[in-house]
Amino acid sequence: xxxxxxxxxxxxxxxxxxxxxxxxxxxxxxxxxxxxxxxxxxxxxxxxxxxxxxxxxxxxxxxxxxxxxxxxxxxxxxxxxxxxxxxxxxxxxxxxxxxxxxxxxxxxxxxxxxxxxxxxxxxxxxxxxxxxxxxxxxxxxxxxxxxxxxxxxxxxxxxxxxxxxxxxxxxxxxxxxxxxxxxxxxxxxxxxxxxxxxxxxxxxxxxxxxxxxxxxxxxxxxxxxxxxxxxxxxxxxxxxxxxxxxxxxxxxxxxxxxxxxxxxxxxxxxxxxxxxxxxxxxxxxxxxxxxxxxxxxxxxxxxxxxxxxxxxxxxxxxxxxxxxxxxxxxxxxxxxxxxxxxxxxxxxxxxxxxxxxxxxxxxxxxxxxxxxxxxxxxxxxxx
Ligand SMILES: Cc1cc2nc3c(=O)[nH]c(=O)nc-3n(C[C@H](O)[C@H](O)[C@H](O)COP(=O)(O)OP(=O)(O)OC[C@H]3O[C@@H](n4cnc5c(N)ncnc54)[C@H](O)[C@@H]3O)c2cc1C
Numbered sequence: 001x002x003x004x005x006x007x008x009x010x011x012x013x014x015x016x017x018x019x020x021x022x023x024x025x026x027x028x029x030x031x032x033x034x035x036x037x038x039x040x041x042x043x044x045x046x047x048x049x050x051x052x053x054x055x056x057x058x059x060x061x062x063x064x065x066x067x068x069x070x071x072x073x074x075x076x077x078x079x080x081x082x083x084x085x086x087x088x089x090x091x092x093x094x095x096x097x098x099x100x101x102x103x104x105x106x107x108x109x110x111x112x113x114x115x116x117x118x119x120x121x122x123x124x125x126x127x128x129x130x131x132x133x134x135x136x137x138x139x140x141x142x143x144x145x146x147x148x149x150x151x152x153x154x155x156x157x158x159x160x161x162x163x164x165x166x167x168x169x170x171x172x173x174x175x176x177x178x179x180x181x182x183x184x185x186x187x188x189x190x191x192x193x194x195x196x197x198x199x200x201x202x203x204x205x206x207x208x209x210x211x212x213x214x215x216x217x218x219x220x221x222x223x224x225x226x227x228x229x230x231x232x233x234x235x236x237x238x239x240x241x242x243x244x245x246x247x248x249x250x251x252x253x254x255x256x257x258x259x260x261x262x263x264x265x266x267x268x269x270x271x272x273x274x275x276x277x278x279x280x281x282x283x284x285x286x287x288x289x290x291x292x293x294x295x296x297x298x299x300x301x302x303x304x305x306x307x308x309x310x311x312x313x314x315x316x317x318x319x320x321x322x323x324x325x326x327x328x329x330x331x332x333x334x335x336x337x338x339x340x341x342x343x344x345x346x347x348x349x350x351x352x353x354x355x356x357x358x359x360x361x362x363x364x365x366x367x368x369x370x371x372x373x374x375x376x377x378x379x380x381x382x383x
Contacts, residue, residue, distance in 0.1 A: 001059055005067045013073045019050070020081040030082030030254070032352040033206045036162045037087050037120055044086060044117055053115045054091045061099060061111045069300040072244075079250035087159065090114035090121040092242070094167040097185065101226040101234055110187070124154040124168030124188075124212060125235070131156075132369050134169070135179040135232065139214060141170035141186060146221055148172075148186060150194070150214040160197045160210035165189055173229045185231035187223040194218060204355040243305055244296060246364045247312025249289045255323040255357070256285050258348050259330070265343025268330050277326055284319045291315065307377035310370035317360040317367060324350075324357040 004012055023046055028035070037044070047053050055074045057063020066074060077083075095114045098106055113119040130136040139152025150170055160166065166188050176182025190197070194217030199207040226234045259278070268274045295309055328335035331350045340347035361367040375381040 004064055004070055007070075009069060009073060012070055013077060016074055016077045017081070019052075020077055020083055024081060024083050028084055031084050032349060032356060033204070034159055034208045035084060035086075036159070037117060040084055040086055041117075043084070047086075048116060054095065057091070057095060057099065057111075061095075061107065062115050068302065072296050072299065075245060075248065076250075079248065079254075082254075087117060087120050087162070089123050089158070089167075090117070090119065093123055094121050094187070097167075097225055097234065100237070101185075105222070106225065119165050120163045122157050122160040122163035122166050122210075122212075124157055124160075124166040126156045127153060128155050132366055135183070137169055137171060137183065139168070139170045140174065141172050141184060141219075143172075143221060147218045148221060148224070150186075150188065150217040150219065152214050154212040154214075155209075156200075157197075157210045157212050158208060160190070160212050161199050161207065163190060166195075166212060167225075169231050169235055172231075176229065180232045182229050183231045183235075184228050185225045185235055186219055187225065188214075188217060188219040192217060202355070203358065204352060242364075243309045244292070244299060244312065247292060247295075247309065247316050249285065249292050249316060251357075251360065252285045252288060252316050252319040252323060255320050255327070255353055256282060258350075258353055259323050259327045261346040262327055262341070262343055262348040262350065263330055265346045265348070266330065274330060281319060281323050281326060284315070284322070288312070288315045288319060307373050310365075310373045310378075313364060314361075314367050314370050314374075317357075320360055321357045324354040328354050 007015070025043060028040060028043060044053070051062065052064060054061075054063040055066045055071055057065065059065040064070075064074075091114060095111060098110050102110070110119070114121070124139075125134055125137075127137050127139060129138065137152075139150065139154065141148040141150045143149075148170070150168075152170070154160075154166075154168065157166070168186060168188060169183050170186055171182055172184040173182030188195070190212075194215050196213040196215070198211045198213070200209040200211060202208055225231075259281070263269055263274065263278065269278075292312055295305060295312060298305060327348075327350050331337075331341060334341055335350055335354075338351055340349045365373075376383055
């Protein structure tokens with residue numbers, strides 16, 4: 001078993017970079033859509049064989065057990081080379097919860113199947129009346145003998161149509177004194193008559209999201225993770241690293257690179273007004289990268305992150321949107337064209353970049369919610 005944390009940062013970065021550059025299929029670089037598992041299965045098998053599916057998991061469960069510094073390097077290299085995130089809700093979300101709160105039997109059963117992608121997971125939290133205010137959720141699970149019987153609906157469930165299992169929050173005690181209490185975290189197989197999945201097409205025409213309907217769906221009681229009615233604090237405990245990762249600079253940096261390619265190819269740098277706006281967004285990207293480096297250093301020193309980390313996500317996503325809006329404007333009438341635009345030697349998909357930027361201010365805690373956090377917990381403004 002290799003202890004990657006023993007390596008110097010530079011050596012580790014070289015190793016990861018070399019693996020991605022030599023092994024990652026060119027046709028999967030910088031995908032503009034979330035792929036189905038079949039599309040990336042071969043790549044997944046390679047990662048699995050190398051033991052690199054779960055960089056943050058402890059080695060006893062098949063992970064790489066990287067410390068914060070190495071983890072950041074791993075993800076930076078992944079993003080730099082345009083390596084797909086894959087179907088990672090098992091690895092990023094439900095796996096860590098099972099490791100922390102699951103029984104030994106749950107760990108032995110589920111964790112290897114997450115790594116091999118024998119089970120492919122989706123996240124069932126949001127509902128039509130419960131997004132930012134997630135504790136409002138109404139999908140309920142009632143114990144019937146040895147099973148939970150589930151009724152209700154989830155929405156915006158990413159890739160549910162290509163998943164075998166859903167981890168979900170369901171109300172198990174409707175009489176609990178507060179709406180955060182009485183919620184449980186349960187694992188549910190999707191291949192059963194009580195679960196129906198309906199896809200929702202995005203603006204870009206992709207079917208990435210779904211609605212998931214539960215009509216007397218069943219799952220064994222042994223698929224409860226943690227204590228009954230205590231799912232809320234558990235599900236919310238998985239912050240930390242994700243809070244810096246979601247604000248990483250790559251989204252804006254990649255878009256700026258695309259904008260630059262487009263503008264060079266289309267001769268837009270001859271226009272002083274365009275140059276001024278380009279400089280503005282380029283400086284925003286630089287400023288954000290400096291801020292990100294500060295938070296990343298904090299993590300590397302093993303220090304906890306404060307609520308001010310919310311700045312990262314707001315800044316990177318809004319800069320990303322500004323860049324893609326400028327790209328559409330720069331493209332003029334061609335800005336509405338589907339597919340890559342050929343300008344000079346470059347082919348830039350202006351519209352796909354624009355569409356990709358739209359939802360980033362919504363997921364992972366919307367930017368309004370991040371601003372609420374900053375105003376209350378950092379600026380101490382009245383609520
Ligand atoms: C790309 C993407 C992938 C997603 N994948 C999943 C998934 O796999 N599983 C899943 O469960 N969910 C998923 N979601 C759903 C996501 O978690 C919700 O969209 C998000 O929590 C916002 O909830 P909502 O859409 O219901 O909007 P609402 O909460 O109804 O918000 C609507 C608007 O009101 C604002 N708002 C709400 N409350 C406040 C407040 N207190 N103060 C100020 N403004 C407020 C919001 O910022 C937003 O602009 C995904 C969303 C996106 C965009």
